[in-house]
Amino acid sequence: MMDRGYFPDFLYLSLGVWLFLLVVFLAFSIYLKRLPDEKIYEFKAKAIENKKRLGIKIYKL
Amino acid sequence: MGEIHPIHLGSIAVTVAVIFVIGTLASRRVKSSEDMLVSGRSLGLFFVACSLAAEYMGGLGTVGVSERAFNEGMGVVWYHIAAATGILLFGLLFAHYYRKYGIQTIPEYLYYLFDVKTWKVNALLNFIAYTFFGVIEIVALGSILAGITGLAIQPAAMIAAVLVTAYLLAAGMWSIAYISMFYMGLIYLGLPLAFFYVMRYAVPELAGSAGAVGFAGLANAMIHRNMDPSFWFSPFSLPPMVILGFFVGGILAVPAAQATINYAFGARNWKIARLAPILSAVLIVPLSIWTGTLGLYAKTAGLTEEPKLALISTLTHIPAWIGILGSLAIFAAIISTADSILFAAAGILAKDLLQRWFNPKVDDHTALRWTRCSILIVGAITLVGAMALPELLKQAYFVYSLRSVTLVVVFLGIYWQRAHPNAAFWAIISGFVAATLYQFNIPVNFRPYLWDMHVSVFTVVVAIPVFVSISLCSKWTSQTASEPPPLYSEEEP
Numbered sequence: 001m002m003d004r005g006y007f008p009d010f011l012y013l014s015l016g017v018w019l020f021l022l023v024v025f026l027a028f029s030i031y032l033k034r035l036p037d038e039k040i041y042e043f044k045a046k047a048i049e050n051k052k053r054l055g056i057k058i059y060k061l
Numbered sequence: 062m063g064e065i066h067p068i069h070l071g072s073i074a075v076t077v078a079v080i081f082v083i084g085t086l087a088s089r090r091v092k093s094s095e096d097m098l099v100s101g102r103s104l105g106l107f108f109v110a111c112s113l114a115a116e117y118m119g120g121l122g123t124v125g126v127s128e129r130a131f132n133e134g135m136g137v138v139w140y141h142i143a144a145a146t147g148i149l150l151f152g153l154l155f156a157h158y159y160r161k162y163g164i165q166t167i168p169e170y171l172y173y174l175f176d177v178k179t180w181k182v183n184a185l186l187n188f189i190a191y192t193f194f195g196v197i198e199i200v201a202l203g204s205i206l207a208g209i210t211g212l213a214i215q216p217a218a219m220i221a222a223v224l225v226t227a228y229l230l231a232a233g234m235w236s237i238a239y240i241s242m243f244y245m246g247l248i249y250l251g252l253p254l255a256f257f258y259v260m261r262y263a264v265p266e267l268a269g270s271a272g273a274v275g276f277a278g279l280a281n282a283m284i285h286r287n288m289d290p291s292f293w294f295s296p297f298s299l300p301p302m303v304i305l306g307f308f309v310g311g312i313l314a315v316p317a318a319q320a321t322i323n324y325a326f327g328a329r330n331w332k333i334a335r336l337a338p339i340l341s342a343v344l345i346v347p348l349s350i351w352t353g354t355l356g357l358y359a360k361t362a363g364l365t366e367e368p369k370l371a372l373i374s375t376l377t378h379i380p381a382w383i384g385i386l387g388s389l390a391i392f393a394a395i396i397s398t399a400d401s402i403l404f405a406a407a408g409i410l411a412k413d414l415l416q417r418w419f420n421p422k423v424d425d426h427t428a429l430r431w432t433r434c435s436i437l438i439v440g441a442i443t444l445v446g447a448m449a450l451p452e453l454l455k456q457a458y459f460v461y462s463l464r465s466v467t468l469v470v471v472f473l474g475i476y477w478q479r480a481h482p483n484a485a486f487w488a489i490i491s492g493f494v495a496a497t498l499y500q501f502n503i504p505v506n507f508r509p510y511l512w513d514m515h516v517s518v519f520t521v522v523v524a525i526p527v528f529v530s531i532s533l534c535s536k537w538t539s540q541t542a543s544e545p546p547p548l549y550s551e552e553e554p
Binding site: 001002003004005006007008009010011012013017018021022024025028029031033035036037040041043045046047048050051054055056057058059060061 | 094135136138142145149152157158160161169172173174175180240271273275276277278281284290291294295296330331332335336339340342343347348349350353411417421457474475476477478480482537538539541542543545554
């Protein structure tokens with residue numbers, strides 16, 4: 001007979017992950033809020049940078 | 062599904078009426094093709110997060126999880142943890158790169174990263190794959206609608222296709238964004254309520270539960286039926302390879318999947334585009350606790366012998382109004398996936414194929430008209446497909462292979478200096494050919510020789526060496542990727 005407060009193992013995992021994600025969400029919110037809007041220009045995809053380095057023109061589709 | 066209560070039909074009628082009202086209200090916000098395709102890039106955090114989460118939940122995340130819990134226990138919670146991981150990675154590693162270039166479709170980004178031919182081949186294959194996938198989703202939606210209303214599957218699928226097409230025509234992404242909030246409300250009301258009722262009132266009624274509520278009562282009833290709770294409630298009740306498969310699938314299925322992530326393209330700014338996926342992951346994880354437990358209850362209570370009916374059996378076993386809310390939640394989860402899939406196919410058809418490829422000089426009014434025509438065309442194709450080819454369901458996973466290979470080329474294009482346009486083009490072609498041969502056993506059944514590998518994993522196993530080897534053998538020069546797009550404008554992105 002199970003104790004009335006029985007808490008199955010999968011719930012520890014699910015709720016633990018859920019809490020972890022909640023903390024990540026809160027921490028990431030604070031982190032992003034502190035970043036300047038211009039920070040976006042610092043994220044550079046390598047293949048696009050190759051094109052720019054070689055003077056290959058990229059047109060707007 | 063058991064007897065159809067008039068309240069079932071009434072509830073569906075009310076839901077459809079609400080959807081139409083929301084669609085009509087959303088249509089007032091559409092003034093341009095950009096409003097239609099990416100909500101004028103003005104979606105806030107909750108709109109993006111709910112649209113993304115609702116798209117991912119779908120039939121596999123509700124009925125599928127319940128079926129798996131019925132068969133193999135609560136290790137199925139890994140399914141949504143894996144999905145959350147994929148969505149988390151999208152927010153952390155990809156969303157800002159997409160948002161920086163203000164893209165509307167994933168193939169468009171492949172032009173910026175690589176070249177015209179890679180964009181074209183990816184646009185064409187994505188359109189085919191998402192239309193194919195749309196048929197599968199409309200059939201799945203028809204099945205659940207048939208279960209709720211008592212209609213046959215084909216007329217139910219027809220109603221589903223017309224409903225989704227109608228509200229997409231009204232306002233495109235705006236419709237989905239508003240209606241997704243409603244769907245998330247249904248999902249977050251219907252399933253937890255059914256879960257609570259079952260644990261509080263239905264479990265103590267089970268033979269052997271000793272009148273205990275919650276998981277204690279369910280565990281007691283399991284022991285009474287010779288089921289070992291330490292196995293059925295274990296997070297490792299599934300084999301490790303299955304759990305690994307969830308992660309591979311969850312990670313490959315999100316970051317380059319147009320239907321799942323295009324809401325981030327509509328985000329108000331790049332910070333929301335990055336943050337909203339994390340909130341989506343938070344919204345997704347609890348789903349398998351509810352649906353899995355309801356499936357396990359169906360097994361313990363002996364409600365059905367058919368695993369696919371586990372969730373529906375439980376929902377018809379509890380008081381009608383709670384069961385209906387639960388059924389509407391499943392309906393909402395599936396229709397929110399179907400609308401995104403149809404919208405992805407229509408968006409690629411309108412923007413990449415009709416406008417950018419064949420006539421980039423059209424004015425925005427014409428582009429808006431083409432977008433609506435594309436929604437109508439995709440809606441009609443999926444409707445006819447759902448009527449004529451319901452057996453396509455068996456090939457559902459094949460479609461995932463294109464998302465996987467697109468993820469490989471986008472990831473390497475962003476993060477690897479040597480990534481070369483020719484490599485991207487041939488990786489997509491070889492991945493798609495390999496997936497076709499593998500899925501349809503041409504010329505022989507490869508699966509027994511390859512550990513019964515999932516088709517999307519097989520695609521990646523083929524695409525990565527092709528991409529890496531061609532990139533290593535190719536050199537970037539000023540002529541690489543210099544072909545301009547059709548009738549290009551001088552404007553830079």
